[in-house]
Amino acid sequence: MKFFRQLFAILRMNLAGLPQQLGSSLTILVGVTSAVGVLVSMLAMGIGAREQQLATVRPDRIILSTTGSRLGQGNVTQDEAGIILGLPGIKKNAKGDPIVTLQSVVPLEGRRHVTNVRIYFPLIGITPNVLELAPEIHLTAGRMFRAGLQELIVSNPCRRQFVGFEMGDKRPLHGTDWTVVGQFDRGASQQCVVYGDVKSLMTLMKRNTYSEVTVLLNSADDFAVLRDAVNANPSLHLQVQHEDEVIEDAFKSLNAVLNFVSLFVGTIMAVGATLGAVNSLYAIVDSRRREMATLRAIGFSGSAVVTSVLIESILLALPGAVLGTLAAWLLFNGLSASPFGFSFQLAVTPPLAVIGVEWALLMGLFGGLLPALRAARMPITTALRAT
Amino acid sequence: MKYLPLIWSGIWRKPGRTILIFLQVSVAFALFGILQGMKTGVEHVVSQTRADLLIVHGSLSQADPLPLGLLKQIEALPGVKIVIPVDIFGGTYQKPSEKVFMVAIRPVDGWLDAFTYKMRPEVSAALRTNRTGALIRKELVDKYGWKVGDRIPLQTGVAQTNGSNVWTFDIVGIYGDDDVGSGGGVILVNYDYYDEARVVSKGTVNHFNVDVSDPRQAVAVADAIDRRFANSSNETKTESLRELAQSQMQSIGDLNFLIRAIVSAVLVALLFAVATMMMQSIRERTSELAVLKTLGFTDRAVFTFILVESTVIFVAAAVFGLLLAWIAFPLAARFVPGLSMPWEVVALGLGLSALVAVISASVPAAQAARLNIVNALASR
Numbered sequence: 001m002k003f004f005r006q007l008f009a010i011l012r013m014n015l016a017g018l019p020q021q022l023g024s025s026l027t028i029l030v031g032v033t034s035a036v037g038v039l040v041s042m043l044a045m046g047i048g049a050r051e052q053q054l055a056t057v058r059p060d061r062i063i064l065s066t067t068g069s070r071l072g073q074g075n076v077t078q079d080e081a082g083i084i085l086g087l088p089g090i091k092k093n094a095k096g097d098p099i100v101t102l103q104s105v106v107p108l109e110g111r112r113h114v115t116n117v118r119i120y121f122p123l124i125g126i127t128p129n130v131l132e133l134a135p136e137i138h139l140t141a142g143r144m145f146r147a148g149l150q151e152l153i154v155s156n157p158c159r160r161q162f163v164g165f166e167m168g169d170k171r172p173l174h175g176t177d178w179t180v181v182g183q184f185d186r187g188a189s190q191q192c193v194v195y196g197d198v199k200s201l202m203t204l205m206k207r208n209t210y211s212e213v214t215v216l217l218n219s220a221d222d223f224a225v226l227r228d229a230v231n232a233n234p235s236l237h238l239q240v241q242h243e244d245e246v247i248e249d250a251f252k253s254l255n256a257v258l259n260f261v262s263l264f265v266g267t268i269m270a271v272g273a274t275l276g277a278v279n280s281l282y283a284i285v286d287s288r289r290r291e292m293a294t295l296r297a298i299g300f301s302g303s304a305v306v307t308s309v310l311i312e313s314i315l316l317a318l319p320g321a322v323l324g325t326l327a328a329w330l331l332f333n334g335l336s337a338s339p340f341g342f343s344f345q346l347a348v349t350p351p352l353a354v355i356g357v358e359w360a361l362l363m364g365l366f367g368g369l370l371p372a373l374r375a376a377r378m379p380i381t382t383a384l385r386a387t
Numbered sequence: 388m389k390y391l392p393l394i395w396s397g398i399w400r401k402p403g404r405t406i407l408i409f410l411q412v413s414v415a416f417a418l419f420g421i422l423q424g425m426k427t428g429v430e431h432v433v434s435q436t437r438a439d440l441l442i443v444h445g446s447l448s449q450a451d452p453l454p455l456g457l458l459k460q461i462e463a464l465p466g467v468k469i470v471i472p473v474d475i476f477g478g479t480y481q482k483p484s485e486k487v488f489m490v491a492i493r494p495v496d497g498w499l500d501a502f503t504y505k506m507r508p509e510v511s512a513a514l515r516t517n518r519t520g521a522l523i524r525k526e527l528v529d530k531y532g533w534k535v536g537d538r539i540p541l542q543t544g545v546a547q548t549n550g551s552n553v554w555t556f557d558i559v560g561i562y563g564d565d566d567v568g569s570g571g572g573v574i575l576v577n578y579d580y581y582d583e584a585r586v587v588s589k590g591t592v593n594h595f596n597v598d599v600s601d602p603r604q605a606v607a608v609a610d611a612i613d614r615r616f617a618n619s620s621n622e623t624k625t626e627s628l629r630e631l632a633q634s635q636m637q638s639i640g641d642l643n644f645l646i647r648a649i650v651s652a653v654l655v656a657l658l659f660a661v662a663t664m665m666m667q668s669i670r671e672r673t674s675e676l677a678v679l680k681t682l683g684f685t686d687r688a689v690f691t692f693i694l695v696e697s698t699v700i701f702v703a704a705a706v707f708g709l710l711l712a713w714i715a716f717p718l719a720a721r722f723v724p725g726l727s728m729p730w731e732v733v734a735l736g737l738g739l740s741a742l743v744a745v746i747s748a749s750v751p752a753a754q755a756a757r758l759n760i761v762n763a764l765a766s767r
Contacts, residue, residue, distance in 0.1 A: 023662075023663035023666055023667065024663055024667065026659065026663070027659055027660045027663045030655070030656050030659045030660070031656045031659075031660055033656075034652040034653065034655065034656040035656070037652060038648075038649050038652050038653075041645075041648070042645075042649075045645070065544070066544040066545075066546075066552065067542060067544070067552055068477075068478055068479050068483070068541075068542035068543050068544050068552060069477065069543070069544025070477050070486075070544070073477060073544055074544050075544055075545060075546060075587055077546070077587075106447065106448070106450065106451070107448045107449070107450045108447055108448050109447070109448045117634075118634045120448060173447060174446075174447070174620060174622070175618070175620060175622075205451075207587075207588075208587060209587050237546065237552050239483075264421075265418060265422070265649060268414055268417065268418045269418065269649075269652075269653065271414050272411050272414040272415050272418070272653070272656070272657070273656065275407050275410050275411040275414065276407075276411050276656070276657075276660040278407055279404060279407040279408065279411070279660070279664055280660070280663065280664075282403065282404065282407075283404075283663075283664070283667045331648070337645075
């Protein structure tokens with residue numbers, strides 16, 4: 001009890017004296033604010049990217065592609081596609097046909113509005129039952145493409161980001177013109193995706209294998225049934241994967257870059273801010289040498305002094321966490337980024353604010369440790385004699 | 388020069404504080420070095436890539452295949468020295484997570500002129516004489532412990548005529564590559580063997596590599612190739628390796644804004660921290676500075692001492708920080724290709740450090756210069 005009484009007494013005195021140490025206090029505040037601000041905005045990139053990657057994932061949508069192939073680069077033969085139609089676990093539509101879409105992916109080049117920077121987007125040739133597979137797709141303009149024709153439907157992010165995706169625009173592909181007949185939104189997805197009829201596209205590209213086949217299951221639990229059926233059939237060389245597995249795989253390197261950059265940069269910033277806090281607190285403690293020594297001389301315990309400096313340091317760091325998170329939110333939340341051609345919006349979320357506060361606590365704690373010990377260890381006599 | 392000991396003793400007046408400031412500035416400039424090194428390093432490397440090596444791919448995109456038959460027609464164009472067909476396919480080794488990348492080429496005489504690969508002539512010859520041979524990049528030796536003579540089975544997305552998707556290659560040599568755009572795990576194999584053994588897309592290539600006889604004519608040759616196939620069913624798009632690298636690097640453009648934001652946040656925080664520290668230091672030294680002035684040092688001299696003092700700490704710390712960044716590059720290079728620290732970054736870093744030092748120290752230095760001897764000594 002005595003410890004706490006002493007602690008509060010010192011704290012009150014210290015905090016009352018802070019305005020005289022405005023420079024040093026502000027240094028801690030600014031340092032922590034920028035460190036937390038940078039860390040939170042960097043992490044917001046990773047979070048935003050992840051949210052975007054998983055925006056359209058459903059547990060009952062399964063992707064089958066050639067074993068060992070990467071997203072969109074498989075070679076599923078016509079025979080294999082035929083066998084897939086009869087596999088168990090796949091949902092049937094109203095007419096009793098299995099919901100299986102055959103896809104052939106052609107990466108195309110687009111140009112950004114304004115900057116004219118080149119960027120790649122996938123043209124996915126797909127069977128016209130795509131709306132049964134992905135009911136989250138809804139057309140905002142025009143109509144669905146028709147089988148056998150050279151027509152495209154484009155996601156609205158394409159129209160917003162790149163040139164040539166307005167209704168009626170024509171895109172030349174190997175000497176034929178493909179017309180945009182519809183525009184659609186797909187959930188919260190910000191990716192530019194273009195769909196066209198798979199048969200027309202494969203004829204044009206002289207392809208005879210599909211890149212991948214996506215199916216809808218009766219329920220997510222039927223995954224094992226489907227996978228076992230595929231593995232049991234010797235004429236199928238296919239891997240059966242959930243959507244999120246495929247995405248995880250495809251974005252592994254992007255996520256690694258984002259995580260590395262945010263944690264690496266965040267850590268360096270935090271180290272810098274902690275060093276600044278140590279220096280400032282040393283200055284603050286130094287300027288109070290006489291008060292501290294007086295307190296110790298009249299019987300205040302060393303541990304109360306140590307604790308009070310630590311608490312003061314944390315109290316100075318915490319507003320930095322709030323300000324830093326706020327700055328990150330104001331500056332970057334919702335900002336669109338598309339490094340490496342993958343578009344997403346930065347998302348400053350509550351868990352990130354918590355991380356920011358945690359880092360600020362750590363910075364305050366580590367920053368206060370040495371100065372606190374110094375304050376408690378100072379020999380009373382020399383401190384009192386000091387100017 | 389004779390004032391150096393004086394400045395030196397000013398720097399070491401409070402060693403603890405100086406070391407902390409030094410470390411703080413070092414950390415800030417290590418970060419600066421890494422971020423700026425990413426940006427400038429990448430730009431630097433782009434400008435080093437070959438502008439005279441042309442890549443001919445389909446007009447739609449880089450994944451648009453072309454028939455092998457175009458080879459003779461491209462070869463016949465004036466200014467073209469050599470044309471090599473290239474196809475690429477991905478695979479995995481043992482585990483689905485261990486991805487490798489195969490580049491199928493035709494190792495005819497002089498083929499290396501149309502690539503950035505580095506190898507001894509006998510290595511190239513070994514690939515030519517071994518149909519199922521493969522050359523592995525140095526990095527793969529360390530990664531999987533492969534050596535010449537090993538047979539490596541690779542699970543791929545490409546079916547063979549024998550019904551299997553597993554391709555087995557014999558390692559016949561090891562090569563190096565100084566191109567930034569290419570990843571670490573590239574395996575070179577024979578195009579002719581690959582094309583014969585695969586089931587689908589026979590007789591197509593992903594692109595052709597073209598070396599021109601006169602580097603100055605590279606642009607003209609590229610135009611000539613595209614004109615040759617314009618309005619045919621196989622329109623081409625020909626770009627130099629440098630153009631490709633440029634467009635690849637443009638895609639990270641959005642990161643530049645972020646890098647600038649971080650660097651500014653770091654510098655502002657630093658400016659603030661150091662300015663307060665210097666002010667604190669001047670306050671503590673009031674009487675000493677007054678003594679200096681009493682001895683006859685002018686206001687200007689005192690002002691200069693303070694500025695030089697902080698500049699010395701800053702520039703030394705910046706050098707140390709940039710050194711740290713340079714040491715950290717191998718770590719960061721695993722994630723971001725082409726990291727390097729050209730002298731521009733070093734110069735910019737040193738310039739910035741001096742600038743921040745002068746700005747942050749100018750207020751305390753002015754305070755010191757304005758110091759009135761009588762008052763300063765009286766307050767003691």
